[in-house]
Amino acid sequence: MVFRSEEMCLAQLFLQSGSEYDCISELGELGLVEFRDLNPSVSSFQRRFVSEIKRCEEMERILGFLLREIQKAKIAVPQEDESPLAPPPRQVLEIMEQLQRLEMELSEVAKNKDKLQRNLLELTEYTHMLKITRTFIHSRSRVSLILTQPLYEEFPTMETDSATGSTGMQRLGAKLGFVSGLIQRVKVEAFERMLWRVCKGYTILSYTEVDESLADLDTGEISKSFVFLISFWGDQIGHKVQKICDCYHCHLYPHPENDEERADVLDSLRTRIQDLNNVLHRTDDYLRQVLQKAAESAYTWVVQVKKMKAIYHILNLCSFDVTNKCLIAEVWCPVSDLANLRGALEKGSRKGDATVPSFVNRIPSSDTPPTLLRSNKFTTGFQSIVEAYGVGDYREVSPAPYTVITFPFLFAVMFGDLGHGVIMSLFALWMVLTEKNQNKKRSSNEIWMTFFHGRYIILMMGLFSIYTGLIYNDCFSKSLNIFGSGWSVKAMFTNQHNKTVQTNALLTLDPNVSGVFSGPYPFGIDPIWNLAVNRLSFLNSYKMKMSVIVGVIHMSFGVVLSVFNHLHFRQKFSVYLLFLPELLFLICLFGYLVFMILYKWLAFSARNSSQAPSILIHFINMFLEFNLVGLISQTGMQVFLLLIAVMCVPVLLLGKPLYLYWQQRGGKGLRRLNISCTALQFDFADVLLHQAIHTIEFCLGCISNTASYLRLWALSLAHAQLSEVLWAMVMRLGFKVTTEVGVVFLVPVFGLFAMLTVSILLVMEGLSAFLHALRLHWVEFQNKFYHGTGVKFLPFDFSQLPSVFEQDGLL
Amino acid sequence: MPSLLFCGPKMAACGMVISIWGVIMLAMLGIFFSANSAVLIEDVPFTEEDIWEDKQPPQRIYALYRQVGINCFIAAAIYVAVGAISLCQVRLNKRQEYMVT
Numbered sequence: 001m002v003f004r005s006e007e008m009c010l011a012q013l014f015l016q017s018g019s020e021y022d023c024i025s026e027l028g029e030l031g032l033v034e035f036r037d038l039n040p041s042v043s044s045f046q047r048r049f050v051s052e053i054k055r056c057e058e059m060e061r062i063l064g065f066l067l068r069e070i071q072k073a074k075i076a077v078p079q080e081d082e083s084p085l086a087p088p089p090r091q092v093l094e095i096m097e098q099l100q101r102l103e104m105e106l107s108e109v110a111k112n113k114d115k116l117q118r119n120l121l122e123l124t125e126y127t128h129m130l131k132i133t134r135t136f137i138h139s140r141s142r143v144s145l146i147l148t149q150p151l152y153e154e155f156p157t158m159e160t161d162s163a164t165g166s167t168g169m170q171r172l173g174a175k176l177g178f179v180s181g182l183i184q185r186v187k188v189e190a191f192e193r194m195l196w197r198v199c200k201g202y203t204i205l206s207y208t209e210v211d212e213s214l215a216d217l218d219t220g221e222i223s224k225s226f227v228f229l230i231s232f233w234g235d236q237i238g239h240k241v242q243k244i245c246d247c248y249h250c251h252l253y254p255h256p257e258n259d260e261e262r263a264d265v266l267d268s269l270r271t272r273i274q275d276l277n278n279v280l281h282r283t284d285d286y287l288r289q290v291l292q293k294a295a296e297s298a299y300t301w302v303v304q305v306k307k308m309k310a311i312y313h314i315l316n317l318c319s320f321d322v323t324n325k326c327l328i329a330e331v332w333c334p335v336s337d338l339a340n341l342r343g344a345l346e347k348g349s350r351k352g353d354a355t356v357p358s359f360v361n362r363i364p365s366s367d368t369p370p371t372l373l374r375s376n377k378f379t380t381g382f383q384s385i386v387e388a389y390g391v392g393d394y395r396e397v398s399p400a401p402y403t404v405i406t407f408p409f410l411f412a413v414m415f416g417d418l419g420h421g422v423i424m425s426l427f428a429l430w431m432v433l434t435e436k437n438q439n440k441k442r443s444s445n446e447i448w449m450t451f452f453h454g455r456y457i458i459l460m461m462g463l464f465s466i467y468t469g470l471i472y473n474d475c476f477s478k479s480l481n482i483f484g485s486g487w488s489v490k491a492m493f494t495n496q497h498n499k500t501v502q503t504n505a506l507l508t509l510d511p512n513v514s515g516v517f518s519g520p521y522p523f524g525i526d527p528i529w530n531l532a533v534n535r536l537s538f539l540n541s542y543k544m545k546m547s548v549i550v551g552v553i554h555m556s557f558g559v560v561l562s563v564f565n566h567l568h569f570r571q572k573f574s575v576y577l578l579f580l581p582e583l584l585f586l587i588c589l590f591g592y593l594v595f596m597i598l599y600k601w602l603a604f605s606a607r608n609s610s611q612a613p614s615i616l617i618h619f620i621n622m623f624l625e626f627n628l629v630g631l632i633s634q635t636g637m638q639v640f641l642l643l644i645a646v647m648c649v650p651v652l653l654l655g656k657p658l659y660l661y662w663q664q665r666g667g668k669g670l671r672r673l674n675i676s677c678t679a680l681q682f683d684f685a686d687v688l689l690h691q692a693i694h695t696i697e698f699c700l701g702c703i704s705n706t707a708s709y710l711r712l713w714a715l716s717l718a719h720a721q722l723s724e725v726l727w728a729m730v731m732r733l734g735f736k737v738t739t740e741v742g743v744v745f746l747v748p749v750f751g752l753f754a755m756l757t758v759s760i761l762l763v764m765e766g767l768s769a770f771l772h773a774l775r776l777h778w779v780e781f782q783n784k785f786y787h788g789t790g791v792k793f794l795p796f797d798f799s800q801l802p803s804v805f806e807q808d809g810l811l
Numbered sequence: 812m813p814s815l816l817f818c819g820p821k822m823a824a825c826g827m828v829i830s831i832w833g834v835i836m837l838a839m840l841g842i843f844f845s846a847n848s849a850v851l852i853e854d855v856p857f858t859e860e861d862i863w864e865d866k867q868p869p870q871r872i873y874a875l876y877r878q879v880g881i882n883c884f885i886a887a888a889i890y891v892a893v894g895a896i897s898l899c900q901v902r903l904n905k906r907q908e909y910m911v912t
Binding site: 478479527731740742746750 | 850
């Protein structure tokens with residue numbers, strides 16, 4: 001964790017044409033530098049290495065197809081711990097060839113499999129049809145069936161149905177025709193109706209549902225089908241029936257003439273189906289084998305292609321120097337890493353086959369470099385919550401190191417409960433101890449990942465909450481009596497008659513009576529307050545005053561940090577014209593308030609507490625009444641402080657613009673500021689306007705921000721009350737029955753209490769306190785010194801590049 | 812023997828956490844009730860007669876305290892059993908996961 005961001009420099013890399021790929025590969029592995037785009041006006045299709053990138057994208061496409069097939073076959077892709085290096089260009093063609101071969105094989109196998117499955121479906125349908133139409137013909141209970149075999153045509157049957165007049169049929173001597181097949185269930189009624197309307201009753205349709213649901217290969221859905229059998233007479237009707245069947249997408253199969261033929265066809269179908277199943281199994285096995293083999297090297301290929309594509313993308317950013325036949329790249333590099341950069345270039349040159357090694361040249365630049373703040377796994381969380389507000393300007397003081405302590409502290413002031421703090425700390429501790437496993441698992445649940453990345457923040461918040469829980473003496477809304485209370489009830493009522501004790505529901509303990517109050521509790525709030533009815537009056541006063549004190553200290557600290565910014569950016573005048581008025585304004589008004597609070601706590605005791613003045617009235621009177629009676633008295637001093645604060649305002653408002661104006665006019669002791677400052681046109685109106693806005697913001701902000709810190713009191717009160725309500729309304733139910741039967745209530749009640757505690761008090765209140773503590777940092781603290789308008793340093797690092805396949809969930 | 816597994820890995824883990832918390836918290840509550848802690852007075856279900864019609868005050872209140880304390884200890888023991896069941900479930904889940912992959 002550093003005080004301010006690192007010093008960066010702009011450097012030029014001269015990459016010789018044989019070894020540029022290897023040099024960039026080395027730099028990508030190390031993640032040292034950020035490349036600048038030297039060809040911003042060139043479109044992505046006109047860049048030098050566009051064909052190589054196209055090749056990489058083609059490989060990515062094939063890899064995507066491969067991974068989807070592997071995922072469909074439910075094979076796991078083994079991931080290695082060490083990621084492979086980017087392959088040299090000559091290896092690329094090999095990989096490309098392998099991938100293309102795999103793609104071809106897979107698509108061929110898939111096509112064959114499809115064909116076989118269609119075949120199988122046809123045969124299965126035919127089998128069903130044959131079996132079911134057999135039942136049609138042999139069933140005698142269906143009145144609508146006048147299906148007689150052509151054999152009996154000459155003879156009238158006993159079940160002559162007057163519907164179609166079979167006798168008429170015989171007289172005309174026309175032959176009965178049959179059409180049989182399968183149709184989808186949803187179309188059956190419409191089909192029947194259409195047949196009736198078109199053929200005007202000269203056809204007879206009978207149908208039954210197939211037991212097995214078959215898959216429709218075109219749409220992939222599994223639906224029920226019906227086997228139907230249409231008998232008709234006459235050729236014209238036959239054509240019409242044929243056309244209608246086509247229209248409804250029926251699968252038609254030839255109807256056998258008699259039972260023997262039917263039996264033969266059934267047999268042959270059975271053997272053919274068996275064969276087909278065999279072949280399908282073998283195909284499946286083969287496919288699986290191929291995919292398994294591919295899955296072993298899939299991860300390596302994915303990483304290699306990703307790295308290759310990244311390297312070519314970076315090479316596209318470089319410009320080509322014709323005279324030296326080398327590529328020039330401009331990079332932002334931290335000054336402390338220049339030696340590593342040289343080492344990486346040497347290594348890359350050695351791996352490649354260029355005769356001349358590549359080298360680095362540092363160049364001066366007037367652009368603002370990006371901001372780099374190094375952090376380890378502990379400080380990354382705090383760094384990211386600071387950066388969520390804004391990345392710091394180049395070389396600006398960073399608020400992150402202080403946030404490590406102040407943020408969990410302000411959270412804990414609002415959360416303060418020992419029991420909840422313990423649970424939160426244990427949860428965070430579990431996340432921290434199992435972080436290696438969790439990093440490997442890399443879950444896709446975003447909420448969980450957010451909690452996991454903030455595990456150190458949560459751990460700190462929990463530990464600080466334990467501390468404030470001990471101070472507030474609050475553990476699941478009950479106080480712990482560790483040291484023995486300082487109040488004694490017996491001492492209050494020894495000299496009283498029993499009547500006072502027996503007739504009053506509430507008893508008052510007066511600390512002025514001897515023996516009642518034997519001294520303050522050593523650490524935290526006395527546990528007797530948990531039993532007191534006026535507990536909230538006492539705690540509210542304490543917490544409000546504490547919030548104001550914490551707030552004023554936090555804000556003063558912020559103002560003090562601005563000194564370092566002023567000194568670093570060589571604006572020493574700002575220290576006298578900005579920092580000093582700001583600090584004086586804050587201290588004279590609110591510092592005095594804090595002083596009054598502390599003085600009242602120390603100077604007044606139980607004996608003369610009735611004469612203690614109200615701080616609030618005094619503070620208001622400081623602004624409203626001006627008695628200059630005696631400079632040494634308190635009113636005199638208040639007037640003095642008020643005058644200083646009021647005089648700070650015009651200094652803050654006009655000091656900086658006037659000074660800069662005077663300097664520009666060529667005032668004595670002209671200091672050479674940055675070259676950029678004097679080169680700029682000095683706009684007095686602009687500076688004055690900015691300064692006016694800043695002054696108003698600061699002065700009004702002082703008052704509103706101090707009041708804003710009262711949320712520390714508000715949230716801690718809310719948390720304590722919620723905790724108490726939960727105990728009183730939930731847990732107390734478990735204790736109501738005192739016999740052993742009471743356990744039957746106690747066990748589930750405790751489970752409910754635990755779940756409500758976690759969901760309401762830990763998650764909801766925790767998020768709320770987190771948000772408010774964050775707001776206090778972002779607005780009230782960082783407002784005083786932090787600009788946050790910088791750009792973050794994004795080094796070219798292979799491990800930071802997102803993988804398309806990971807996002808799709810394929811890897 | 813049918814599978815003894817009846818809850819998934821997440822529910823078993825929740826069960827374990829609540830059991831451990833329950834054992835510790837109920838045991839401590841039991842100790843505090845047995846020690847007649849004043850802070851817990853509101854949780855003891857005493858009635859008016861326990862205060863006024865006590866021959867030797869505050870023995871009836873103390874007796875109530877002891878009973879609630881014993882209840883807490885029994886509940887803690889039950890949570891030990893629940894914890895053991897959850898542990899079994901966690902182990903069975905791990906074994907099943909190992910067998911599938």
